[in-house]
Amino acid sequence: MRVIIVFVALFTLLMASSYAQSAQDSLKRVLQQPGLTPEEQVMTRIRMGRALVDGNKKEAIASTQTALEMSRSLKDRKYEALAHSALVSLEYTAEDTAVAIHHLDSAFLFARESGDPLTIASVWYRKGWLENRTGKPHEAVKSFQESLKLGKGLPGNIYETNVYYNLASIYADWNDTETQFRYAKACLASALSRSDPDDICNGYQAMATSFEYQFNGDTSKRALLDSSLYYNRKAIAIYESNAQRINFHSVVALLALNTANLYDQYFPRNYRDSAQHYLDIALRIGKETNQQEVVASSYGMMSGFAMNDGNYNRASELLLAGLLALKAYPAPDNRLMAHLMEALSDVAEKKGDLPKALEYAREYSHYYAKAFDADRMAIAKKLEAQYQARQREQELVSLQEKAAFNRKLNIVYIGLIIACLVALLYLFRSYHFRLQATIQQQKLLEQEKQDGKLLIRLKxxxxxxxxxxxxxxxxxxxxxxxxxxxxxxxxxxxxxxKEQLQQDLLAGTLQVEQKNELLETLQEKLKDKAVQPDLAKQITRMIESHKRMDKNFETTRTEFENIHPEFFRKLQEKANNGLTKLDLKHCSYISIGLSTKEIASHLGVAPKSILMSRYRIKQKLGLGKEEGLDAYLMAWRENNPLSEDAAG
Known part of the structure; x- marks a missing residue:
């Protein structure tokens, strides 16, 4: 078992680089094309860095750094701004916030030098992205709104979808579900207009999250939960059909994990297969994209399923498999390792293996201490980066104030010069203007008079x-x-x-069936040799004639069912097609008001058999003990409750 798990872990590590390698090879082939301009080479290397972000972050940063070096030789500064902007997210993902802030400042500098509105809008988006991830959501909203304003209506605005996506995420954290839904809709609409599979996945995820938050606010509205699952499945389907074009596979892993969690949390036990299906997807993509948290959560949920079933051995095996998968990573997440150890300790305690529970508890304490130390270090780095950022902001504010003062002083000088020129021009042409004004005033008065008359007529x-x-x-x-x-x-x-026709046809059907039974009995009697042959033939011809009349009536009864098929069809739907022809005949007699003795007489059976049949029909229809079968069937003819049930 351990050998198999090790093999699976090694295989998934190879798969983790397969998507990145495929994208990298494709982009390398683009770089090898003859006649590729320097600008196209820079943009291709930036896209290569984006494609490698879920696989090898070091290679992603190296590719983008190469693009930055090449952009410095280009005349248009927007390419240097775009390279710095791409490095913001890559360096932050690599947990170097200070370097990310430095690249953001450089991106703004070169974007403003380029004067390209779309480039400036993209850098504002990146600023909002970084502010959102460093705990400044209010500043992030302002930056995102500035990006939308600058990029509105510009062709090639590939950042619009991500702006709407991040805004929906922020308002979700603020529990503003109405605004969240508005931005989620805008995100999906923008994504569908561009046909980019990454953006479409984000759009569907935003819609799914919006409906999930609305459902959490009112769990009685199951339609919101169904909508959330619908958009989650749509996003996963886009991923499955465009796997080679998707850059951010991690998003789909989280979608699949969230879908499995919804099935586990809000659906009964018989939906376990659906939850397991999406857990398998999350686990597969999580391993392929090195998402330790997704891998650990997937194994944790599957272990929880086994725990609920009382299968502690299977729960322990799944947790150990998750532990082994995390250890296969170059740098396992200590906090996730601690959670798995804690879960293993709980399972061992429930199994009664107290020594093993104590051993896992010690391992939990060990990993938790390491995670705590790493968190303290990260917080220290974050505080240092924030301090440096504040210093740069203060320096920037000071420089901006000086520049603003110089601009104001220049404006004053220019204003004085312009005022003198205007005064001279005014003195020179004042007389001419007064003369022209008098003539023009007379013309205006005449025109106003004519306009007044026309206005009255129009009114x-x-x-x-x-x-x-x-x-x-x-x-x-x-x-x-x-x-x-x-x-x-x-x-x-x-x-x-129509109702009168239905009643007449139903009564006729019952009469025909009763007459047929009598005729069949009579025909059996005629087989007796003691009956005179001539009389037997004459009676037989009469029976055949009546049977032909019955066929004509069957045609009429079929037309009745076509006009109003609810009686038999809705009964079958209510009973899941479990009613026999005899059951339907019994229901027909009840619906026209026959008693148990009358039905027994018509069917030629004992009343006790009718009572047993009635009990079976109630079970098939799912009626409670307090609900009467007679009242239920007879009420259909007046109020049609079966149609309402079916509609519900």
Whole structure:
């Protein structure tokens, strides 16, 4: 068993680089194409870094650094700004926040030098992205809004979808489900307009998360939960059909894990297979993309399933498999290792293996202490980066204030010069302007007089038009009311005729069946040799004639079922197609009001058999002990409850 687990762990580590390697090879082939411009080489290397972010972060940073070096020789500074912007997310993912902030400052500098609105909008998006991840959501919202404003209507705005996605995430954290849903819809609409599989996955995820948060606010609205699962499945389907084009496989792993959690949390035990299906997807992609948290969570949930089933050995095996998968990573997450050890300790304690429980508890303490030390170090780095960022912000504010003062001083000088020129020009042309103004004023007065007359005429015509429209609207409303009353009366008449026809045909059906049974009995009697042959032939011909009449009635009864099929069809739906022909005949007798003795007489059986049959029919229809079968079937003819049940 351990050999198999080790082999699976090694195989998944190889698979983890397969997607990155495939994307890297594809982009390398692009770089080898003849005639590729330096600008195209820079953008291709930036895309290569993006493709490698889920696989090898060091290679991703190296590829983007190469793009940055190449961009410095280009005249257009936007390429250098884009390279710095890409390094912001890569360095932050590599847990070097200080370097990420430095690249962000450089990205703003070169973006403003380039003067390209789309590049500036992309850097504002990256600023909001970093602020959101460093615990500044309010500043992030302002930056995202600035990115949307600058990039609105610009062709090639590939950041719009991500801006909406991050805004939806922030408002989800603030429990503002209405605004979250609005941004999630905008995210999906933007993604579908671009046809990028990564963006479409993000759009579907945003919609799924929005519906899930709304459902958490009111768990009685199951339609919200169904919508969340629908969009989760849509995102996973996009991933499955575009796996080679997807850059961020980690997003889909989280989607699958969340879908499995929803099935486990809100659905009964018989949906366990669905939860397990999405857990398998999450575990597979989590291993392929080195997502330790997804791998540990997947094994943890599967272990929980086994614990709920009382299978402690299977729960222990799954936790050990998760532990082995984490140890296969170059740098296992100590906090996740601690959680698995804690779970193993709980399982061992429930199995009664107290020494093993104590051993796992000690391992838990060991890994938890290491995780705590790593958290303290990360917090220290984060605080140092924030301190440096504040210093740079203060320096930037000081430089901006000086620049603003110099700009204001220059504006004052320019204003004084312009004022002197305007004064000279005014003195030179004042007389000419006064003369022209007098002539123009006379013309304006004459024009205003004519405009007044025209305005009065237009108002009169507008009043007349409104009056005509009002009369036409009243006439139209009256015609619609009369038409609606006429249609309602026709519908009531048709419904009454239809119900009368149904009752007549149902009664006829029962009479025909009773007569057929009598005729068959009589035909059996005629087989007796003591009956005179001539008389037997004559009676036989009469029976055959009646049977032909019965066939004609069967045709009529079929038409009855086509006109109103709810009686038999809805009964079968209510009973999951479990009613026999005899059961349906029994239900027909009950619906027309026959008693148990009358039904027994018609069917030729003992009343006790009728009672047993009634009990079986109630079970098949799922009726409670307090619900009467007679009242239920007879009420259908008046209130049609079966249609309502089916609709529900």
């Amino acid at each position: 009169e015509e507008e009043a007349m038009r409104l009056q005509l429209e009002k009369q036409e609207a009243e006439l139209q409303a009256r015609l619609q009311t009369e038409e609606a009353a006429r249609l309602q009366a026709e519908q009531l008449l048709i419904q009454a005729q």
